[in-house]
Amino acid sequence: MSSQYQAVQWNRQKRIYDLLLISGVALYLVVFAVVTEHYFPYVTEEILIMRAFGTLAFLLLHLILCIGPLCRLNPKFLCLLYNRRHMGVTCFFLGLIHAVMVVATYHAGGDINPIASIFVTSRLTGSLAGVPFQPFGFFALCILFLMAATSHDFWLSNLTPPIWKTLHMLVYAAYFLLVLHVTFGVLQGEAGLLYSVTMAAGLLTVIALHKAAAWRERRNDRELEGLRGDGFCDACSVDDIPENRARVVCLSGERVAIFKYDGKISAVSNVCQHQNGPLGEGKIVFGCITCPWHGYQYRPETGESPPPFKERVATYDVRVQNGRVFVFPKPKMDGMSAPAILTRQ
Amino acid sequence: MNGPFYIGWQDRADPEIKRFIIRCVLLLFSIGLGFAILLARMQRTIGVSVFEWGTEKKFSGIMKAMPYPHLIVPRPGASGATIGFSTYYLVAPFKHGLDPGSMASLDGRTVDLRGTLIYRGNETMIEAIPDSIKASLRQMEPPAGLENVSLGRQTFDGEILDSKCFFGVMNPGQSVPHRDCAILCISGGIPPVLLVRQKHGRPLYLLLASADNKPVNQQVLDMVAEPVEIRGEVERQGELLILRADPSTYRRLNSRSP
Structure with missing residues (x-):
């Protein structure tokens, strides 16, 4: 990098x-x-x-x-x-x-x-x-x-x-x-x-x-069903996601990586901006999502690479209710913050 | 999913991954080594042939211009049943033969030349330096047995190849991988030869000529390096076998030659 x-x-x-x-x-x-x-x-x-x-x-x-x-x-x-x-x-x-x-x-x-x-x-x-x-x-x-x-x-x-x-x-x-x-x-x-x-x-x-x-x-490419009235999709259980790792789901034809780390949940595009590597197979290292291919890193909350790097991936709004993770299927503009949700309520 | 995670830019890999890498590398090296040995050992078309590249020698003999220029060199001390002369195909450097037309003025005369020897089994060839081919001041007596002997009409299955590469300039110099080179060589005037592999005994090499003993280079190009069947008149000139047939009668075979 x-x-x-x-x-x-x-x-x-x-x-x-x-x-x-x-x-x-x-x-x-x-x-x-x-x-x-x-x-x-x-x-x-x-x-x-x-x-x-x-x-x-x-x-x-x-x-x-x-x-x-x-x-x-x-x-x-x-x-x-x-x-x-x-x-x-x-x-x-x-x-x-x-x-x-x-x-x-x-x-x-x-x-x-x-x-x-x-x-x-x-x-x-x-x-x-x-x-x-x-x-x-x-x-x-x-x-x-x-x-x-x-x-x-x-x-x-x-x-x-x-x-x-x-x-x-x-x-x-x-x-x-x-x-x-x-x-x-x-x-x-x-x-x-x-x-x-x-x-x-x-x-x-x-x-x-x-x-x-x-x-x-x-x-991973099975389109999620269960769209709620507020537009969020039921993606998975919080327990399905290993700590500092991700679960990949398919929303609106795009793969989304849902990470669990430090008691928070964030969702980002699964596609690394470097060589389109699968971020969802990566890991949170030093607080950043780390691509498994070449180690490119992104902050899970914003999708932005830490300075001086300038790469960005799309983020998704996430909610957690009753131990389930819900993701809004439309990505936010690249780099805009998506709130990380505490898993313990 | 929660196992060790590899990051290339980190100074050191996780010990578990390190052990995995060592096993991977050893496996890949073993596979590579195995392929290197097997693929090299299982090559099948490399014969025993020599091109004395860089070693120029002087030759003297009787020039025969047709169907392709070749040199008759009497063998000293030959007598009785043994053939009293050796035959050397003559070719020019690179992918060019000697033009039978321009050699016609020297036909039957003793010539001196310089060139490089090429040989495979009993087949011998000289890559001659064209400017070095001169009529000799001394005239050799034509050796006994120089006249052509008819062996009758016969049919052969084999592969058309360019004699220069196959006799030693390239080894292997036959079959499909070498086809383009063979076509260029033959179209450039190198004598085309039919290689006939026999179930028992040495392979036969038959120099291909037209029914009226003319070169057939341009007519055989589409059949080079493929199994063909040729029926024609066979003549022997010393150790040289000549197969005379109209190239339009050559027949492409569907199966590979044995």
């Missing part, structure tokens, strides 16, 4: 995260190279590099895609999410090295511009093996580049979180393109069962985790 832009807001845990990430990348590349050279000493270096970096980029993309749903299923995985953007940028650079080797090896040195060659050399022949697969990889890399280039909070702030989030959801399009790239490419050449099984297992894992997380989320 920072009130001004820096290339990287380093802290101890980010350093540890990146150190482990780089170590993992180096370990994979070295082991892949050593095993390949041992069993296939006549492999040419450019293809060895191409394969090592390509397989690692694809594996890393699987991990990146799995972190989100894993965090929804078990908050302990949030430690993997905290610096996920560095993992994404790493994934892009691994893919870029793979692509540079492909263009330099397979497309340069002929009579056609090497980049144009990606699109015009292979033609559809009507057979599975004849599907040009390299354009899929090219477009996937373009998406990964866009995401890596706009990964900094500068772009998040200037593009606005909804646009930034939409742009970064294109990672699923990139993944789909890469599945096609691999299916019509290396799986047609390396016809070994393991390659196909690995690919299918990866795809199924990504889909299954997203389905499981979505199923779990669906519970």
Whole structure:
């Protein structure tokens, strides 16, 4: 969390995260190279590099895609999410090295511009093996580049979180393109069962985790009923909310996080202004709602970040009667105080 | 829900989360290591081939221009049943072949050249420096057995590939991942070869030519790296097998080649 832009807001845990990430990348590349050279000493270096970096980029993309749903299923995985953007940028650079080797090896040195060659050399022949697969990889890399280039909070702030989030959801399009790239490419050449099984297992894992997380989320999206005459909705029992934590409910199509802390109840929008993280899965720390994704903080009474930060989330009016929490379904203007209600009356 | 809470900007994580992170990292490293070993070990298309990149040698032999330029080099001391010469395909640097038309004036003559050796099994090729190819001052006697021997009309299933990459410049240099490169190489004049994998014995490499012994580079491009069936006249020139057929009669197969 920072009130001004820096290339990287380093802290101890980010350093540890990146150190482990780089170590993992180096370990994979070295082991892949050593095993390949041992069993296939006549492999040419450019293809060895191409394969090592390509397989690692694809594996890393699987991990990146799995972190989100894993965090929804078990908050302990949030430690993997905290610096996920560095993992994404790493994934892009691994893919870029793979692509540079492909263009330099397979497309340069002929009579056609090497980049144009990606699109015009292979033609559809009507057979599975004849599907040009390299354009899929090219477009996937373009998406990964866009995401890596706009990964900094500068772009998040200037593009606005909804646009930034939409742009970064294109990672699923990139993944789909890469599945096609691999299916019509290396799986047609390396016809070994393991390659196909690995690919299918990866795809199924990504889909299954997203389905499981979505199923779990669906519970939060059940629209509340029981609108009273004063316009407030019966949201939950006070006892349903753990101390310093929240219960998430759906009101007028929006998720609302109802926090209990210091004998008070406050309700705020569930959407963090940083990366739209789920505030309702956060915790009150130092008197502030703390987003589980990157630790952005908001005062529960006002929805405002403590100075010098300027982020704000919408607040909701709350009442407590007979041990039940009632929330007015229309948000107040950003930053305006919503009264915190004492739970003991 | 009320368990430890991770905040990345805090100096230290909760001990319970720290233990979880250590387990996570160990698991991820193990998975990554496992994939690195398995994916590397299970590669299937890397053969034994060599490109002596950076090592330039001098060669002398008899130039044969058609269907693709190749060099006949007599073997010293060869006699009896052994073939008395070696055949080297000739190609230019990068994704270019030597033009049979421009080599026609040297056809049948002894030439000297410099180039880099490429080989896979008994198949040999020279990436020649085009400017170094000169008619030699000394003339070699054509070795015995240089004339083509007909092996009759035969049918083969296999994969069309560019001989330069497959014989050693790239390894692996075949199949779908390599297709674009193979198309560029073949369209640039590299001799197309049909790779026929036999259930028993070594694979066969058949140089593809038209029925009238002309290059077929431009006609085969849409069939490169796919399983095809070709029926044509087979000729042997020393160790070189030439498959002559009209490319319009090549048949794309639905299944993958064995």
